[in-house]
Amino acid sequence: MIEKAFDHRLVELGDLPDDLQTVHAAWDAARGQVFAPSRRACDLLSIPADHIPFTSVSDYDAEGDRFTIRFFGTGLVAIDGCEMTGKLLEETPHPDLRDTLLRLFRRVVDEKRGNFAEFSYGLPGRPAPMSLTGRWPLSEDGAAGTGILSVIHPYQITRELNEILGHREAV
Numbered sequence: 001m002i003e004k005a006f007d008h009r010l011v012e013l014g015d016l017p018d019d020l021q022t023v024h025a026a027w028d029a030a031r032g033q034v035f036a037p038s039r040r041a042c043d044l045l046s047i048p049a050d051h052i053p054f055t056s057v058s059d060y061d062a063e064g065d066r067f068t069i070r071f072f073g074t075g076l077v078a079i080d081g082c083e084m085t086g087k088l089l090e091e092t093p094h095p096d097l098r099d100t101l102l103r104l105f106r107r108v109v110d111e112k113r114g115n116f117a118e119f120s121y122g123l124p125g126r127p128a129p130m131s132l133t134g135r136w137p138l139s140e141d142g143a144a145g146t147g148i149l150s151v152i153h154p155y156q157i158t159r160e161l162n163e164i165l166g167h168r169e170a171v
Contacts, residue, residue, distance in 0.1 A: 006096040007127050008104075008117045016116055016153075019048045020134045023151050024114070027136045034142035035112045042138060042149055044071070053078075054152040057138070058089060060109050060145055066090065067105050067148065076152070108135050109145035129155050 013024060026046030030037035039057060047055055053075030058067040067089035077083050082093060089105060092098035100119075107115055114136040120127030131154045138147035 004122050005124065006094075006100060006119065006121050008100055008119045011116045011118055011132065013114075013116060016134060017132065019051055020116070020132065020151060020153050023047050023051070023134060023149075024136070027114070027149065034139060036137035036139040036142075036145065038140050038142075039070075039138050039147055042136075047151060051151055051153065054154060056084070056150045058105065058148045058150070060105075060147055062109075062144065062146075067102075070147075075154070079154070104135060105148055105150075108137050108148050112137055112145055131155055 013021075016024065023046070027037065027042060030041045030043065030046075032041075039059075044052060044055065044057075053073040055071065055073045056069055056076060057071040058069050060067050069084045069087055069089060072084040080093060084091070089101060090098065092101060104115055104117060114134060116132070116134045118132045119130045121130050122128040131152050133150060133152045136149045137145045138149055140146045
């Protein structure tokens with residue numbers, strides 16, 4: 001039996017929908033002359049209101065090479081089936097998704113720039129698009145990546161995404 005799997009493909013800034021373009025513009029304005037704004041300078045209220053539930057903010061600890069989730073929107077809780085605020089990114093329940101997220105988050109920190117990806121799930125060669133996600137670096141000192149702002153633009157309703165992740169039955 002062939003199993004369904006997660007996949008992703010990187011996309012360019014110009015491929016983002018308008019709402020994620022709005023997030024990028026606010027992030028870009030908040031950063032000023034440095035490569036990334038601080039967490040404080042990056043105002044979550046600049047994110048379109050319907051996307052705040054699909055937003056997370058993570059801190060990066062370079063010594064431990066770990067990401068700690070500081071804010072995990074309610075839409076993400078509904079999709080994942082668990083609250084991740086205060087937890088490590090490594091604790092993401094779905095193994096394939098966790099591994100992909102760790103690679104993409106590390107890429108943001110290493111490259112000191114955002115990255116954007118479309119996620120899909122399905123049979124090999126027939127993936128069904130799930131969401132488009134933007135990740136932008138945050139920096140408390142203007143020199144090193146110390147965090148990440150992540151905003152998801154879901155293509156499907158929350159219940160369907162929860163069923164894909166398989167953490168609980170949809171209601």
